[in-house]
Amino acid sequence: MALDLSSIAALHPRLDADRQLLILELDHGKANEMGTEQLAAFEALCALIEDEDHAREQAITCLCTTSRRVSKRGKPIFIAGANVTERVGWDDITVKAHVIRQRKLMQRLRRLPLFNVALSTGVTLGWGTEYMLTADYSIATDTASFALPETGLGILPGARGTAELANLVGPAQALRLGCTGESIDAAEALRIGLVQEQVATIELGLTRVEAFAEQLRRRSPLAVAAFKSALLSGIGRPEAERIALEEAAYERCVDSGEAAIGRSSFAEIRKGETPAWGRHRLR
Incomplete structure (x- = not known):
C-alpha cells in the first residue's frame, strides 16, 4: 500500500521508498515562513509517522527537512521565521494560543520515532533556528545562516528556543544569540554546536542524508x-x-x-x- 502524503502536501514531501526516506523540500510563501497552514501539515506529518498502520505498511525510518528556495535577489532560504503577517489583527489570547500550539508541535517533532535530519541551506531565522532543535542531526550548507531576531520584535523565541537552545550550545552562546539577535554563518554554527556538520551544497547534504537512510533501513x-x-x-x-x-x-x-x-x-x-x-x- 502506497503511503498517502496528501495531508502534508504543504510541506512538499518526496518519498524515497527504497531507502524509507521522506524528504520535505519546503517551498511556500515569500520565504518559507511558517504559518497556520504549515503547522497543520507538520501536525499531520507527526500523526502519519506515529500511526500504527504506517508502521505496519511502510515505515519511514529517516526524515529530512530542507529547501531549494532562493529569493528574488538570489539568496538561499531555509525557513525565514514564523508568518507574522497572518497575525495582524489577532488579540493577545489568540497569539498566546498560537505559540503554545507551535511549542507543542516542536516537542512532538523532537520525539518522532525515527532519525530526523535538518538540512539548512540558507536564511534560517527565528522559528527556523528553533526547528533545528527538533532534529537528531543538523547539517548546514556553506550558504546557511542562523539568527533569533525575536527580542527585537518585543517577544522571545517561544517555540522551545528559550527552553532548549542552551542545552545544545551552552548558556553563553544561547544568550548571545537570543539577546542580541546576532546572525551567524554555517562555520560559526558548527563551531558552537548548533549544527553537527557543514557541507558545500544541498546535493552533498542530501547525499549524506541518503547514506544515513541506507544505514537506518537495515x-x-x-x-x-x-x-x-x-x-x-x-x-x-x-x-x-x-x-x-x-x-x-x-x-x-x-x-x-x-x-x-x-x-x-x-x-x-x-x-x-x-x-x-x-x-x-x-x-
Missing part, C-alpha cells in the same frame, strides 16, 4: 525508536533513572520479538543483509 525501526526515546528521556536525569529507562527500552526490544529476529538472522546481518524486522507501533 536496522530495526523499533530498536532505533526505543534507543532515541530512552536517550532523550534520560537527559538531565540522575543515573539511576537513566539506567531504568535503558532497561525498559531494552526489554521492549526483547518483548516485541525484535531481539529474537536479530539473533536468528545474525549470520545474514553480518553479510550485510536486512532481516524482516517486525512492523510494530514505534511509540
